[in-house]
Structures are given as structure tokens and as C-alpha cells.
Amino acid sequence: MNSWRAYVVWGIGVFGYLVAVLQRTSFGVVGLEAAERFHVGGAVLSAFTVLQLVVYASLQIPVGLLVDRFGSRIMVSAGAVFMALGQLQIAVAETTVTGIIGRMLVGMGDAMTFVSVLRLVPLWFDGRRAPLMSQLTGVIGQLGQLVSVIPFLALLHAAGWSQAFMTLAALSLVVIVLVLALLRNAPAGAPAAQSESPEGTRALLAAAWRQPGTRLGMWSHFTVQFSGNVFALMWGFPFMVAGQGFDSTVAAGLMSFFVAVAILAGPPMGRFVARHPLRRSTLVLGISTLTALAWTAVLVVPGRAPLWLMAVLVAVLALGGPASMIGFDFARTFNPSHRLGTATGIVNIGGFVAALLTMFLVGYLLDLQHALGLSPQGVYSLDAFRVALAVQLLVLGAGAFALVRVRRKVRRALAAQNVRVPLLRELWADYRARRRR
Numbered sequence: 001m002n003s004w005r006a007y008v009v010w011g012i013g014v015f016g017y018l019v020a021v022l023q024r025t026s027f028g029v030v031g032l033e034a035a036e037r038f039h040v041g042g043a044v045l046s047a048f049t050v051l052q053l054v055v056y057a058s059l060q061i062p063v064g065l066l067v068d069r070f071g072s073r074i075m076v077s078a079g080a081v082f083m084a085l086g087q088l089q090i091a092v093a094e095t096t097v098t099g100i101i102g103r104m105l106v107g108m109g110d111a112m113t114f115v116s117v118l119r120l121v122p123l124w125f126d127g128r129r130a131p132l133m134s135q136l137t138g139v140i141g142q143l144g145q146l147v148s149v150i151p152f153l154a155l156l157h158a159a160g161w162s163q164a165f166m167t168l169a170a171l172s173l174v175v176i177v178l179v180l181a182l183l184r185n186a187p188a189g190a191p192a193a194q195s196e197s198p199e200g201t202r203a204l205l206a207a208a209w210r211q212p213g214t215r216l217g218m219w220s221h222f223t224v225q226f227s228g229n230v231f232a233l234m235w236g237f238p239f240m241v242a243g244q245g246f247d248s249t250v251a252a253g254l255m256s257f258f259v260a261v262a263i264l265a266g267p268p269m270g271r272f273v274a275r276h277p278l279r280r281s282t283l284v285l286g287i288s289t290l291t292a293l294a295w296t297a298v299l300v301v302p303g304r305a306p307l308w309l310m311a312v313l314v315a316v317l318a319l320g321g322p323a324s325m326i327g328f329d330f331a332r333t334f335n336p337s338h339r340l341g342t343a344t345g346i347v348n349i350g351g352f353v354a355a356l357l358t359m360f361l362v363g364y365l366l367d368l369q370h371a372l373g374l375s376p377q378g379v380y381s382l383d384a385f386r387v388a389l390a391v392q393l394l395v396l397g398a399g400a401f402a403l404v405r406v407r408r409k410v411r412r413a414l415a416a417q418n419v420r421v422p423l424l425r426e427l428w429a430d431y432r433a434r435r436r437r
Ligand SMILES: NCCCC[C@H](N)C(=O)NCC(=O)O
Pocket: 110, 114, 115, 138, 139, 142, 225, 262, 263, 266, 321, 322, 324, 325, 348, 351
């Protein structure tokens, strides 16, 4: 545990995840070039991303089961194989259908990576270090998005479409070689895979789902992550530029601010979770409340929102990324290691399903208002966005409601083991009494 070998294994896994995030986000930054290459408009172009995410989300449970059975080494390398094939396909594709198939292959490989890399953490690090290492996994992986935005885009402009996507495919080949050479599923002597578990596949899935801690993780992930995803992956740019009237360089600056806050917030959040494991869901609910308040302020302020208010919204949304890692921490602490992949897969569905649902609802409400003649200034007018983006408050409310319900079950189960979660007001009174002494 916590040995130099653990850091090497984890480092290779995290590199694999960073490359997966790079592959995932590479298409989003070449929207204009893609529209020209495939001769398509915005709606078809968004289908590339939506289908990729649908594949990603729908594979989470099968991937979780497979990683429990075969271990991380096979799964991370298989994921890299699919992503390399997908990017090769994109490199040569000239029609929409072949392009979308390429993106779906990328989504498939991407789906295999995160859950498998996260599964390494509790097997190689002890319980005190694991929350921080999980956060660092998320944080370092997100740097893949910066690699898409800066060097990948520069390469595309310098060398052209095919060369750029072939380079991405080659990067996944490097991952395959490194993983096969250096990544091991678990330290020698540790139980590694489901072959040693008494449960079959169906029982494994049922046991992971029945565990309220897994569902607490899923609803945490659902509630706290989706709004940032919706903003960063689809509606943030149109809202800021077409709706709020910000210059596109200011919007790009706000997006970079989003990535910076998400990266900086990860380690302190990991330390908080390690120190206060009984306050994890409170942190999730707190950040979800801030998200609702920040969106409400931006959507109700008369006229355009001032830049400082947009920056506050972006910062709050960025906190949702690291906070969503708390969902995986629930999976880790409430499940035995032989079903951790399965539980992690269940948790990971939460945020992505919420994001896909909301992306669709926002687009649908924008189109509906236009079709009904309610947005005469255009589909992407500020007033149309106010109504469409407000749907997020419903999704947030539904997630928080489900979270609080399942949290009660978790707390009852903890109480049966003589673990009582002190109320915040008791903690506050205790803190004040200690200060007086
Ligand atoms: N620092 C933000 C990390 C967010 C990671 C996120 N919670 C997540 O679910 N990741 C899954 C993935 O495949 O990236």
C-alpha cells in the first residue's frame, strides 16, 4: 500500500485516463472544421457528441462488471484499442455516418477507462490516502481537455484533419504499451478480480445496487455534476455568446476559468472527504444549493448578467466536477473490493444520464419556444435561454430529493452499526463549546 510501485501503477492508469479525456473532448474543439468536412449543421454535429455520450453512459454497468471480473489492466488497454480505432476511423471518415461510428467507438473505449482506473485506487492505497488519490485521478484526467484545446487544435491547423486524428490514435497505442508493460491490477497477494468472489454477475450487480451507499453515490453524482457538463459540453458557449452577448474570447476565457477552478478545487475537496467522511453528502448538497442559487441569479437578473456574476456561476459549476468524485468515494467505502467496479459504474451513470437528459430538455425548450413564436428575437435569445436553462433547477431538485431519501436509509444502516452522524447544529454547538473552553 502507498508504495512507489503504487504510484507508478496509478500514474500509468491516470495517463490512460488523461488520454481518454483528450480523445473524448477532441471533437468538440474542431466543430467548425467538422461541419465543413462532413457538410453538416449544428443539429447533426451535436449528434456526434450526444451519441458518443449515450454509448459512454450505457456501457457503465457492463464495464463495471467486466472490470470486477478481469481487472483494470485488460480493461484500460481494451479501452485504448477502441479509442485508437475510433480516431483512425475519424481520421479517414468523409461521411456523417462513418464519422459518427468513429465517435461511438471513442465513446466505447472512453467508457472502459475511468471506472477501471479508479478501481486501482483502493487496491494500491490505504483508506486515508484513497480520497485524495481519487480526486487527483479526476483532476489530472481533466488536463486532457486542455491538451485538446491547445496542442491538438494547433496540430490540426498545422497538419490537417487526418494527421491530427492519427496522432491521437497513436497516443492511445502508447497507452496500450505502457499499460501492458507496467500496470498491475493489485499488489501481489491482494484479491484481484471476481474470479475470487463468491457472487455471479447478476448477484454482483444486484448486491451493488441494493447497497444504499452505492445509490447515495449515484444520486450525488447525478445532482452535482450534470450542470457543469451541460455548460461545458453543450450550452455554455451559445448561452454566453448568443444569449448574454459576451465576446467569444471572453467566453473562451470563462471556459478556461472553469477548468482552472475544477483543477484547483480537487485536492482540498479530497482532503476534506478524508477528514470528514460523515459530511460527504452535506458537501454535495451544499454545492448543489450554490449551483441552484448561482443559476437563479444569472437567469433572473434583468438584462445581461454582469461579467462578475457569470464568473461566479462558472466557478460554482466547476466545483461540481470534483464534488462528483464524492459519489465514487461512497461506492468505495460502502462496497467490498470485489464489486467496486460494478458499484463505480452505477455511480458514474448518474451524472451522465442527468447531463444528457438536461442537454436534450434545454434544446427542446429552445426549439419549442421558437416554434410557438415565444422567442421572436431568435432561437438563442436571452429570454428563451432563461426559460430553457431554468429546467436545470427541476433536475437539481429531483436529484437532491432522491439523495436525501437514500441518505436516510444509509444513516439508518450506519446507526445499526452504532455509527451516528451528528447533526450540523450539534457540531456547531460542540465547536462553540470547545472555543469557549
Ligand atoms: N475534477 C473533475 C473530475 C470529474 C470527474 C467526473 N466526476 C467523472 O465522473 N468522470 C468520469 C469520466 O469518465 O471522466
